[in-house]
Amino acid sequence: MVHILLIDDDADLGTMLTDVFKREGIKLSHEEDGKAGLKTATSESFDLILLDIMLPEIDGLQVLKQLRAAEIETPVLMLTARGDDVDRVVGLELGADDYLPKPFYPRELVARVRALLRRAKGKSGLAIVEHLRHAGFELDITNAEARCDGQALTLTPTEFEVLRQLVMHHGQLVTKESLSNHVLGRQLGPFDRSLDVHISNIRKKLPSKPERIQTVRGRGYRITEPELQEV
Numbered sequence: 001m002v003h004i005l006l007i008d009d010d011a012d013l014g015t016m017l018t019d020v021f022k023r024e025g026i027k028l029s030h031e032e033d034g035k036a037g038l039k040t041a042t043s044e045s046f047d048l049i050l051l052d053i054m055l056p057e058i059d060g061l062q063v064l065k066q067l068r069a070a071e072i073e074t075p076v077l078m079l080t081a082r083g084d085d086v087d088r089v090v091g092l093e094l095g096a097d098d099y100l101p102k103p104f105y106p107r108e109l110v111a112r113v114r115a116l117l118r119r120a121k122g123k124s125g126l127a128i129v130e131h132l133r134h135a136g137f138e139l140d141i142t143n144a145e146a147r148c149d150g151q152a153l154t155l156t157p158t159e160f161e162v163l164r165q166l167v168m169h170h171g172q173l174v175t176k177e178s179l180s181n182h183v184l185g186r187q188l189g190p191f192d193r194s195l196d197v198h199i200s201n202i203r204k205k206l207p208s209k210p211e212r213i214q215t216v217r218g219r220g221y222r223i224t225e226p227e228l229q230e231v
Helices: 011-023 034-043 060-069 085-093 106-120 157-168 176-184 194-205
Strands: 002-007 026-031 048-052 076-081 098-102 131-134 137-140 145-148 151-153 213-216 220-223
Touching: 002 011, 002 034, 011 026, 011 106, 026 034, 034 060, 048 060, 048 106, 060 076, 060 085, 076 085, 076 106, 085 098, 085 194, 098 106, 106 157, 131 157, 137 157, 157 176, 157 194, 157 220, 176 194, 176 220, 194 213
Parallel strands: 002 026, 002 048, 048 076, 076 098
Antiparallel strands: 131 137, 137 145, 145 151, 213 220
């Protein structure tokens, strides 16, 4: 059974979501403060973590930072107050996979959770390819492992899927709209910077030549061979 962890100080929300996910065949555990949530997240294994930003003891951003510092790559879906764009960007930069503004419809949350779980398991609905190689990247799709110039990359499930889409369409422009639909499972909003942050995170993790992932302003991204890049 899929097991997810909710870290949120809203007890009523925890009770409601426990029932919602139970009907979906998903077990939900609930911690109501950041300190307890961090302890549980680092001592037990979960398929996904739902993480509120505003928490007692330790805020959600600090919880996320410590999780990623401990190399716990469990997918994290942030629950943020509507309009808190700065917190969303910071959370994505720290390694969150996606966010959902409060208040939200339970069905939307379930859909986001299922999309993240599919992403983490490499089930994208595309033709199955076990390995991808291009521009110094080597992707083992079966085991969700990535290397660049022979060096292992530590990527979140979302970062891996973004990179997979780019490598799979190497040399071609991959639009932001296409990436958002295939990777995030939703349409891209006019002020949504999620993909930009994920791309930036991937570039920072490359051992060299981050410019091999090119941004086509206002349109999307593409991967090119380092030696073939324009100057």
